[in-house]
Amino acid sequence: MPWPAAFCYVAVAIALAVGYYSDTSTCLWRAVTGLPCPGCGMIHACLALARGDVHAAWNFNRNSFVVVPILLWTGVQKLKGA
């Protein structure tokens, strides 16, 4: 595995862990402007979808209903070697 891919996997794992165990936002845009970005709440929404909690995912970030299927499709394509 090339090191940039490994770095991305580690970064995603850290972001998921921080999102799971923390209620504080890790969004730089929100920290600077005080306004939510289109990705705010995405980690919580993805984790809620992984738990099967569709209502919570909808409330955290509605964009997760677009992003999660794309990520799953991309992951399956990657596993298939396409």
Ligand SMILES: [Zn+2]
């Ligand atoms: Zn954000």
